[in-house]
Amino acid sequence: MAEVKTPLIEMRDISIAFGGIKAVDRASVDLYPGEVVGLLGHNGAGKSTLIKVLSGAYKRDEGQILINGSEVTINNPRDAKALGIETIYQTLALADNVDAAANLYLGRELRTRMGTLDDVAMEAETRKVMKRLNPNFRRFKEPVMKLSGGQRQSVAIARAIHFNARILIMDEPTAALGPQETAQVGELIKQLKADGIGIFLISHDLHDVFDLADRLTVMKNGRVVGSAHVKDVDHDGVLGMIIAGKVPRGATPGPGALVG
Amino acid sequence: MAKHHDANSEPARSREGLLKQFFNATEIDTRILGMIVALLLVWCIFDVWSGYIRPNEGLFGGSFLTPRNLWTLLVQTSSIAVMSTGMVLLIVLRQIDLSVGSMLSLVAVATGVLQVYQLGPALGVGHPAIWILGVLACLTLGTAIGAFNGFLTAYAKIPAFIVTLGGLIAYSGVAFLLARGETVAPMDQNFGIFGGGIASSWLGPFWSWVLAAVGCAAIVRGIVNGRRQRQRFGFPLRPVWAEVFLAAIGSLATLGTTWVMNSYPWPPGVIEKYAKSNSIAIPPGIENRDGKAICMAATQVVHCNEGLIYYTGFSLPALIAIAVCMIMTFIATRTAFGRYIYATGGNPEAAELAGINTRALTVKAFALMGFLVGVSSIISSARLNAATNALGLTNELYVIAATVIGGTSLAGGVGTIYGAMVGALMMQSIISGMSLLNLPAAYQNMVVGGVLVLAVYLDQLYRRRVN
Numbered sequence A: 001m002a003e004v005k006t007p008l009i010e011m012r013d014i015s016i017a018f019g020g021i022k023a024v025d026r027a028s029v030d031l032y033p034g035e036v037v038g039l040l041g042h043n044g045a046g047k048s049t050l051i052k053v054l055s056g057a058y059k060r061d062e063g064q065i066l067i068n069g070s071e072v073t074i075n076n077p078r079d080a081k082a083l084g085i086e087t088i089y090q091t092l093a094l095a096d097n098v099d100a101a102a103n104l105y106l107g108r109e110l111r112t113r114m115g116t117l118d119d120v121a122m123e124a125e126t127r128k129v130m131k132r133l134n135p136n137f138r139r140f141k142e143p144v145m146k147l148s149g150g151q152r153q154s155v156a157i158a159r160a161i162h163f164n165a166r167i168l169i170m171d172e173p174t175a176a177l178g179p180q181e182t183a184q185v186g187e188l189i190k191q192l193k194a195d196g197i198g199i200f201l202i203s204h205d206l207h208d209v210f211d212l213a214d215r216l217t218v219m220k221n222g223r224v225v226g227s228a229h230v231k232d233v234d235h236d237g238v239l240g241m242i243i244a245g246k247v248p249r250g251a252t253p254g255p256g257a258l259v260g
Numbered sequence B: 001m002a003k004h005h006d007a008n009s010e011p012a013r014s015r016e017g018l019l020k021q022f023f024n025a026t027e028i029d030t031r032i033l034g035m036i037v038a039l040l041l042v043w044c045i046f047d048v049w050s051g052y053i054r055p056n057e058g059l060f061g062g063s064f065l066t067p068r069n070l071w072t073l074l075v076q077t078s079s080i081a082v083m084s085t086g087m088v089l090l091i092v093l094r095q096i097d098l099s100v101g102s103m104l105s106l107v108a109v110a111t112g113v114l115q116v117y118q119l120g121p122a123l124g125v126g127h128p129a130i131w132i133l134g135v136l137a138c139l140t141l142g143t144a145i146g147a148f149n150g151f152l153t154a155y156a157k158i159p160a161f162i163v164t165l166g167g168l169i170a171y172s173g174v175a176f177l178l179a180r181g182e183t184v185a186p187m188d189q190n191f192g193i194f195g196g197g198i199a200s201s202w203l204g205p206f207w208s209w210v211l212a213a214v215g216c217a218a219i220v221r222g223i224v225n226g227r228r229q230r231q232r233f234g235f236p237l238r239p240v241w242a243e244v245f246l247a248a249i250g251s252l253a254t255l256g257t258t259w260v261m262n263s264y265p266w267p268p269g270v271i272e273k274y275a276k277s278n279s280i281a282i283p284p285g286i287e288n289r290d291g292k293a294i295c296m297a298a299t300q301v302v303h304c305n306e307g308l309i310y311y312t313g314f315s316l317p318a319l320i321a322i323a324v325c326m327i328m329t330f331i332a333t334r335t336a337f338g339r340y341i342y343a344t345g346g347n348p349e350a351a352e353l354a355g356i357n358t359r360a361l362t363v364k365a366f367a368l369m370g371f372l373v374g375v376s377s378i379i380s381s382a383r384l385n386a387a388t389n390a391l392g393l394t395n396e397l398y399v400i401a402a403t404v405i406g407g408t409s410l411a412g413g414v415g416t417i418y419g420a421m422v423g424a425l426m427m428q429s430i431i432s433g434m435s436l437l438n439l440p441a442a443y444q445n446m447v448v449g450g451v452l453v454l455a456v457y458l459d460q461l462y463r464r465r466v467n
Ligand SMILES: Nc1ncnc2c1ncn2[C@@H]1O[C@H](COP(=O)(O)OP(=O)(O)OP(=O)(O)O)[C@@H](O)[C@H]1O
Pocket: A018, A021, A022, A023, A041, A042, A043, A044, A045, A046, A047, A048, A049, A050, A090
């Protein structure tokens, strides 16, 4: 039934190469409002590269990006943010030498009436967001390099959800989190979904993807092996796609599918 | 034996706890505190040592801790201090500018030629427009050259080290050509106000006290405002005693500095000239060749201890350096530009992904550096009352050394403006102190070089302990 609507995001035949290596090769994915699409694949399959094209970190060599059916140009991260695309990068992309609030608001600082940084207001907002994400978080005054991996990840997540994104990209958002925090992020994803936000979720954890995603897309060597509704496939079928590129029944094969 | 040891270490631990509590409560940067203590120690050593050689009226009987020497120290430090504030931002941004010395020479010579050979003859020597145009030309040219360095670094993607190494060599060549290797002098009379060598560039005791009062008020206001803000949002507050302590220390430092500046009398020769040209009566008195004032002994004007006397107060170059320090601290900590510089220095990729235009940022940071070189070229050429292509020679080394001694990490992302100011003072203190002791320049270089390396080593030890 969701298929009748126009997708929130449609990436068509995206290709990008580094030197001679085709990191992403004619990959297409789409995402509907209020939907979570899991992106799966082995290490180096091209998942991060594909979503970095969407977030403006890389410029694609070929292909189109459509939002609500009309083509958009995304040349840099500013363009993507202006379109409501927020990203939690696999590397977190935090400035280690400044504190949580400075990272949360990096590039869109709150200003006082005089145009100076309103650090107090930013800290207040940061305290609010962090309370929701990670209630144990206390170290607001310290540079984020002094935080634990999970705390840093919380800051990166906070930054992505704080600015009313329409589209959220999460590249292994729970890799460093403890079980409690992971569960909290799961809850958060469900909440955001209910708000009508579209989410790309990259994860190596099949359980997570099956729990949270509506659909999934598997990549291998830069190409899309296939896509499927979560309810139409099982763990073994998805593993087969990831490892061998074999498309099970119930999934739609892509250009990277093993033929024969 | 062991028991005895335990009994001794117990109070020591609680005392350390108290000290730690104190630093936590006041949020004093212990690193900068250590530097200031080291600086004061160096001052005391020089005073004691110079007093040992030749007794004088310094705090410990030497010539270092005298109003005269401290006043001169501030004037001598100002040019390097101004430039080092810009270098802090560049190094924090993971860039560097090796060309500041040559740039200073070039700016000074180019604008000196403009003042002396073009504007002077065209407008008439001493025309008030000359110094204004001269100042504007220095600032504009400096900014332009800085922006050019930045452009090559950010957009042509040539490493800053290479771009500015090229600049170091090339700009002094341009300076040489412009003046054909000659000294451009004398500068416009009004322009001399920026050098601190003439009476019109001294603020005088009254206005110095007024300025100090304003400074103290600003310190108190800043602390009160900060507290109100944090109260409004319900953030943890510093204990009241810590706030009072900080306000008191800040005010005391301000007032103390002002008092020292206000205790330095004009040189007798300048008083005499001033009295004569303003037809001020010179009181009669008894000759005393070591005096600071002037008297009339029969028909002759002589030096004496109590007679006609004026005190300098703050000099313009020192005030410029203090103002630059405050403005640059403001830029570094309170503006988005400053925030972006630190964030980009900490993680350039993250800054880029956060939507910061890091290339434009780089150009701006280099342009700001160039602007500050312009400011320093005004101070230096006014002080010398001349511009030569050797005016800024080796300045880049001192500027970078001051910055690094002040705690700016060459790895980027870390550094403070006030640290660099203290670093600049430290270096100039060593140079001045050693020349007070009549030690040859070769020793000065050896010691300054050694201090640079030692400072970075101690800094690393400190950081390892803190983290
Ligand atoms: N900036 C880059 N320069 C050169 N090659 C790159 C760059 N980024 C990615 N690649 C290459 O592109 C391919 C895809 O990498 P990508 O990071 O997208 O994989 P991934 O699916 O996210 O893997 P992982 O699960 O390990 O995160 C890899 O072969 C990688 O080496």
